[in-house]
Structure formats: C-alpha cells, structure tokens
Ligand SMILES: NC(=O)C1=CN([C@@H]2O[C@H](COP(=O)(O)OP(=O)(O)OC[C@H]3O[C@@H](n4cnc5c(N)ncnc54)[C@H](OP(=O)(O)O)[C@@H]3O)[C@@H](O)[C@H]2O)C=CC1
C-alpha cells in the first residue's frame with residue numbers, strides 16, 4: 617500500500633546493491649520518489665521488469681515493490697539528469713573502491729551545484745574525497761546497523777531494517793570541536809530521517825557522526841577481515857577461544873592507534889563488538905560477501921586506514937598491516 621508522507625522526498629540513490637535496494641525499497645513503500653542509478657543497464661531493465669523484493673533470511677518476502685513505482689537507470693545518465701532535474705537528496709551506496717575510482721567522474725559535473733549528499737560507506741576516507749569533489753555540497757554521513765545482502769539483481773535478503781544515524785560531516789568534530797552549536801541540521805536531513813523512520817528504520821540525527829564512524833570502523837576492522845578469512849558468519853567468531861584471542865589482538869592494536877590519535881571510543885567497545893557478533897550472528901559480513909563473489913573488498917579503507925593513521929603517528933601496527941595484505945591477496949588469487 618502507498619503511504620502518504622507529509623513531505624514526499626525526491627531521492628537519487630547511486631548504487632543498487634545490498635544496502636541501496638533495501639533503502640530504496642523501504643523508502644518507496646513509505647511513499648517517496650526514488651531514482652536508482654545502477655552500474656549496468658541490465659540491472660535497470662531487470663528492476664523495471666521485476667521491481668524490488670526484500671526478503672527475510674528464510675526467503676519470505678517482507679516487501680515487494682513493483683517496477684513502475686520507481687525509476688532505475690544506468691549511472692552514466694545520472695549527472696545529465698540531475699542537472700536538468702535535481703533531487704532533494706543524493707544517497708550514495710556504492711563500495712569504497714567504486715567511490716574512490718569511478719564515482720568522481722559521475723559527480724564532477726555537479727561541482728558548481730550545492731546538493732545535499734548522504735554517504736553510507738563503512739570505513740573512512742570517502743568523506744574527505746567528496747568534500748574536495750563537491751565543495752558546495754552539504755555532506756552527511758550515515759552509520760547503519762542494517763544488514764543486507766543482495767541475492768539477485770532485484771532481491772535483497774535483510775532480516776530487519778536496523779538503525780541508521782545521520783549526521784552532518786564536520787571535520788571539526790574530529791578535533792573534539794563539534795557540538796550543539798556546530799550542528800546545523802538542514803531541513804532536508806530532518807526530512808530524510810523522518811522518511812527513514814516511516815520506512816521502518818530506527819533513524820536518528822546524530823551530532824557525533826564522526827565519532828560514530830570511528831566506532832563502526834573499530835567493529836568492522838575486527839569482524840570483517842576475520843569472517844572473510846575464516847569464511848564464517850559473524851556469530852561464529854565467538855565459537856572458540858582462539859578466534860576470540862585473534863579478535864582481541866586486532867582490537868587492542870587498533871585502540872593503541874585511537875589513543876595516540878585522540879579518537880574517542882566507548883569504555884565497553886570490546887563488549888560492543890561481541891554484541892554485534894551476537895545480534896548479527898547469521899550475517900555474512902560485507903567483506904565475506906565480497907570475497908565469495910570474487911569482488912574487491914573494502915579492506916584498504918577499514919584495516920588499511922588504521923595502518924595509515926598509525927604511519928602518520930610513527931607507530932607500528934603489524935597485525936592490521938598483515939591482515940590488510942592477506943585480504944588484498946585473497947582477491948588477487950580468486951579472480
Ligand atoms: N550491506 C550492508 O549490510 C551494509 C553495507 N554498508 C556499506 O554500504 C556500502 C555499500 O555496501 P553494499 O550495499 O553492501 O555493497 P554492494 O556491493 O552490495 O552494492 C554496491 C552497489 O554498487 C554498484 N556499483 C558498482 N560500481 C558502480 C558504479 N560505477 N556506478 C554505480 N553503481 C556501481 C554495484 O553494482 P554491481 O553489483 O552491478 O557491480 C552494487 O549494486 C559499503 O561501503 C558498505 O561498507 C554499511 C553497513 C551495512
């Protein structure tokens with residue numbers, strides 16, 4: 617059934633993968649206008665023909681959106697279309713490697729415009745790139761506990777919609793400077809959070825999204841590479857003392873870097889990592905999903921970014937350096 621939201625948002629979503637299809641399907645169902653920008657015309661044609669299906673882990677459809685309820689096109693057409701007919705918001709749901717290597721060519725034509733952009737990437741490095749690419753844009757980061765995995769070009773598996781924290785990207789927060797006064801949450805961002813809530817996510821505006829990004833980075837830096845190497849779902853990391861010991865070593869090495877860099881983390885952040893393993897026990901982590909599909913992973917922007925931070929601080933992080941190379945090497949072997 618079509619919802620009738622108070623504010624019908626027009627959203628351009630770049631990246632019709634696991635997270636993109638989950639967000640798009642849920643927002644369309646809540647009554648918003650979504651234009652999905654896909655890597656291939658094969659996928660946009662499939663989406664027109666079959667719509668979007670969101671299923672639970674047992675394969676039962678939670679959501680079925682007909683193809684005529686939204687637009688889907690190849691991403692090459694994005695900038696031309698946007699410049700003729702802008703949207704309220706651009707949401708970016710491609711992986712970090714695509715963000716760094718392909719996205720700039722699609723976004724550069726928007727350089728003189730002032731779009732509102734929300735980025736959902738795990739890892740770090742992409743927000744600074746976007747600031748340089750679109751200097752007039754109002755940029756937001758989103759951190760999510762939603763877990764989804766694309767099964768076909770039109771279907772994603774996602775047990776539940778999860779939480780989403782959206783916050784304005786403020787470099788000042790990194791230096792401990794951001795707080796109430798620095799946050800000017802634009803009306804568009806508020807409408808987006810309302811739209812996400814109406815779409816079934818636990819959605820919040822955050823004043824500390826940079827801090828949240830670093831907390832999520834810690835979680836991903838421990839869970840993702842180990843699930844990818846051992847090829848286990850997240851919950852299986854807790855299955856033996858040996859696995860827990862390796863997790864703990866990675867965690868402690870990352871914390872030394874955070875301490876040296878003055879990055880804030882919760883006193884119980886180890887417990888938070890274990891809790892994520894428990895609450896997402898059946899999940900295939902995004903890094904394992906990439907390895908299984910013989911795709912490049914986001915390791916360079918997750919563990920690799922911890923190595924980068926350590927280098928800038930003249931510190932050694934042998935475990936993160938080694939695990940980054942190990943996972944990078946897995947991709948090369950499996951092509
Ligand atoms: N999935 C999840 O549960 C979560 C994901 N995230 C983060 O969200 C981001 C997206 O992850 P996820 O959705 O899992 O990734 P997916 O790989 O499932 O989706 C990425 C999408 O980007 C598309 N893409 C690739 N190249 C281009 C291009 N040049 N132009 C347009 N689209 C392109 C891919 O198309 P194709 O398949 O055709 O190559 C794919 O549809 C990542 O940074 C991830 O860390 C964060 C939290 C949870």
Ligand SMILES: CC(C)(CO)C(=O)C(=O)O
Pocket residue numbers: 738761763835836839840850892896899900901902903
């Ligand atoms: C939190 C976690 C580990 C959930 O699977 C994730 O963010 C990912 O897979 O990238």
